Amino acid sequence: MGLQFIARGAFVALWLLGCTVKAIDLDTSSKESICNATVLIQAGIMDYYEGSRYGGTVGMFQAPYYWWEAGEVFGGMLENWFLCENTSYESVIYDAMLAQAGPDYDYMPSNQSMVEGNDDQGVWGITVMDAVERNFTNPTEKGAPGWLAMVQGVFNTMYSRWDDQSCGGGLRWQIFTWNSGYNYKNTIANGCLFQLAARLGRYTGNDTYLEVADKVFDWMVDVGYIKLSDKANVYDGATTDKNCTDITTIEWTYNQGVVLGGAAYMYNATNGSSIWETRLTQLLGGSTDFFFKDQIMYEATCQDSKTCNNDQRSFKSIFSRMLALTSTIAPFTAETIDPLMEASALGAAKSCTGGSDGHTCGTNWQLGSNDGQYGLGEQACALEVMQSLLIHQRPAPYSANDGGSSVGDSNAGLNKSTTNVLHSDLTITHKDKVGAAIITAVVIAVIVGGAVWMMF
Ligand SMILES: *[C@@H]1O[C@H](CO)[C@@H](O)[C@H](O)[C@H]1NC(C)=O
Ligand SMILES: *[C@@H]1O[C@H](CO)[C@@H](O)[C@H](O)[C@H]1NC(C)=O
Ligand SMILES: *[C@@H]1O[C@H](CO)[C@@H](O)[C@H](O)[C@H]1NC(C)=O
Ligand SMILES: *[C@@H]1O[C@H](CO)[C@@H](O)[C@H](O)[C@H]1NC(C)=O
Numbered sequence: 001m002g003l004q005f006i007a008r009g010a011f012v013a014l015w016l017l018g019c020t021v022k023a024i025d026l027d028t029s030s031k032e033s034i035c036n037a038t039v040l041i042q043a044g045i046m047d048y049y050e051g052s053r054y055g056g057t058v059g060m061f062q063a064p065y066y067w068w069e070a071g072e073v074f075g076g077m078l079e080n081w082f083l084c085e086n087t088s089y090e091s092v093i094y095d096a097m098l099a100q101a102g103p104d105y106d107y108m109p110s111n112q113s114m115v116e117g118n119d120d121q122g123v124w125g126i127t128v129m130d131a132v133e134r135n136f137t138n139p140t141e142k143g144a145p146g147w148l149a150m151v152q153g154v155f156n157t158m159y160s161r162w163d164d165q166s167c168g169g170g171l172r173w174q175i176f177t178w179n180s181g182y183n184y185k186n187t188i189a190n191g192c193l194f195q196l197a198a199r200l201g202r203y204t205g206n207d208t209y210l211e212v213a214d215k216v217f218d219w220m221v222d223v224g225y226i227k228l229s230d231k232a233n234v235y236d237g238a239t240t241d242k243n244c245t246d247i248t249t250i251e252w253t254y255n256q257g258v259v260l261g262g263a264a265y266m267y268n269a270t271n272g273s274s275i276w277e278t279r280l281t282q283l284l285g286g287s288t289d290f291f292f293k294d295q296i297m298y299e300a301t302c303q304d305s306k307t308c309n310n311d312q313r314s315f316k317s318i319f320s321r322m323l324a325l326t327s328t329i330a331p332f333t334a335e336t337i338d339p340l341m342e343a344s345a346l347g348a349a350k351s352c353t354g355g356s357d358g359h360t361c362g363t364n365w366q367l368g369s370n371d372g373q374y375g376l377g378e379q380a381c382a383l384e385v386m387q388s389l390l391i392h393q394r395p396a397p398y399s400a401n402d403g404g405s406s407v408g409d410s411n412a413g414l415n416k417s418t419t420n421v422l423h424s425d426l427t428i429t430h431k432d433k434v435g436a437a438i439i440t441a442v443v444i445a446v447i448v449g450g451a452v453w454m455m456f
């Protein structure tokens with residue numbers, strides 16, 4: 001009995017020791033502490049990575065994580081490469097970005113071509129733009145263009161799908177008629193186009209991009225997706241069936257973040273113009289009002305009800321990245337953004353006590369402990385909010401004339417046949433809808449038939 005008691009005591013002591021060692025200790029004033037924390041978090045990310053497994057696909061995470069989310073996660077890891085100055089994952093990130101670029105280097109890989117939406121392509125584009133602005137290792141593979149040319153390929157193919165036939169403009173959510181969501185024009189697709197245009201404009205100094213950014217932003221305001229006020233709202237989208245008057249007023253951090261980030265780049269590219277200062281201030285007002293509670297970031301629409309899906313559980317990651325970038329290229333926002341990021345990072349660290357490794361991160365950063373929800377999205381969010389604390393210790397995003405070295409091609413993607421065919425085919429009549437339904441049926445038949453065929 002005595003022995004048993006001692007054994008039990010020792011076990012409890014070891015267990016307690018294990019917990020304190022395993023939880024993520026975050027000293028927000030220490031770069032080493034922050035980067036140590038992100039080592040653990042990225043190890044958690046790599047648990048989901050297919051590309052490092054035998055027979056796995058480079059650049060993809062395991063099901064149920066979609067292709068777009070891989071784009072988002074690699075964006076966070078690329079920022080980590082830059083902010084922590086740690087090259088351990090450099091080749092993983094490099095290989096992933098090249099493997100998923102597709103045959104035309106515009107982030108339309110053949111594996112995704114049946115299902116890819118404008119938003120998916122746009123999120124990858126934002127990550128590759130980060131490679132451009134962070135002077136990430138340039139591609140050396142034969143035939144591969146520079147990262148900048150790839151972003152221009154994404155931008156050109158996306159913008160060629162601009163559709164004046166309904167809603168007075170805008171991009172549809174889906175690229176292909178057979179996907180459900182083709183009749184929805186959403187903020188994330190248009191927000192990505194806006195942001196890419198703003199970043200390309202700032203980086204290259206080519207005003208054409210800034211004009212496009214202005215046009216996309218104005219459209220989102222006109223149609224009511226962005227409601228400017230001291231606390232600007234960014235809504236999700238609307239359908240072409242109703243000419244975009246049936247707005248889905250749900251708000252997500254990633255929509256707000258992508259539009260906020262784009263506005264910050266416009267502010268910087270226009271040398272601090274008062275019009276973009278006002279818009280940026282308004283968008284920041286909405287961001288802090290709606291997506292922070294007790295100074296800590298949260299996914300207001302679904303977090304407290306624990307109904308966030310896999311996609312939604314990753315949104316705080318790109319939102320964190322955008323807030324951090326905003327605080328560097330629009331320095332007047334830093335006094336608002338920095339304390340919120342610090343409080344959120346500390347909250348996130350307290351959530352990283354779950355899982356068998358003892359440092360798996362949760363969704364809810366207000367709780368002060370782990371909420372039992374875990375996944376790739378939770379890891380990505382914790383990574384980005386914590387590393388964002390280093391943003392002012394490293395250079396701001398480079399441009400072509402101060403540090404960037406990526407080779408561009410402003411015509412990239414323009415002679416792609418699917419781009420132009422789709423663009424000229426955008427008038428949707430009843431006949432086309434029936435056609436689309438038939439294509440959908442055929443596609444499903446081929447997929448189901450193919451699967452059945454393979455089983456025998
Ligand atoms: C960071 O990790 C290294 C290696 O594990 C360790 O030696 C160091 O003390 C850690 N630093 C901090 C500030 O936690
Ligand atoms: C760099 O990252 C790797 C992989 O996460 C990690 O093992 C290593 O400790 C990191 N180096 C430093 C100096 O933090
Ligand atoms: C495309 O999918 C196949 C089958 O899953 C896979 O083997 C291949 O690596 C994928 N290619 C890319 C570029 O994702
Ligand atoms: C576009 O056209 C140029 C010149 O005709 C050609 O060199 C290039 O390979 C083409 N690009 C694509 C993606 O088809």
Ligand SMILES: *[C@@H]1O[C@H](CO)[C@@H](O)[C@H](O)[C@H]1NC(C)=O
Pocket residue numbers: 166167168169222223243
């Ligand atoms: C559709 O919406 C656009 C933009 O708000 C507007 O300019 C256009 O007149 C509308 N068309 C119809 C048919 O209502």
Ligand SMILES: *[C@@H]1O[C@H](CO)[C@@H](O)[C@H](O)[C@H]1NC(C)=O
Pocket residue numbers: 271
């Ligand atoms: C940018 O703004 C500063 C301060 O207002 C001004 O001195 C400078 O000339 C402007 N530069 C350009 C390129 O507009």
Ligand SMILES: *[C@@H]1O[C@H](CO)[C@@H](O)[C@H](O)[C@H]1NC(C)=O
Pocket residue numbers: 267268271272328329330331332396397
């Ligand atoms: C634009 O960004 C740079 C950092 O790249 C910053 O130094 C500069 O102050 C910004 N411009 C304005 C007008 O805030």
Ligand SMILES: *[C@@H]1O[C@H](CO)[C@@H](O)[C@H](O)[C@H]1NC(C)=O
Pocket residue numbers: 135402403404405
């Ligand atoms: C960017 O990368 C190029 C090529 O590796 C290099 O020559 C240049 O010094 C880098 N710029 C910065 C600011 O590090």
Ligand SMILES: *[C@@H]1O[C@H](CO)[C@@H](O)[C@H](O)[C@H]1NC(C)=O
Pocket residue numbers: 206207208209410411
């Ligand atoms: C600026 O960008 C536009 C749009 O891609 C392109 O047509 C034009 O050639 C570019 N101008 C320069 C000087 O590169």
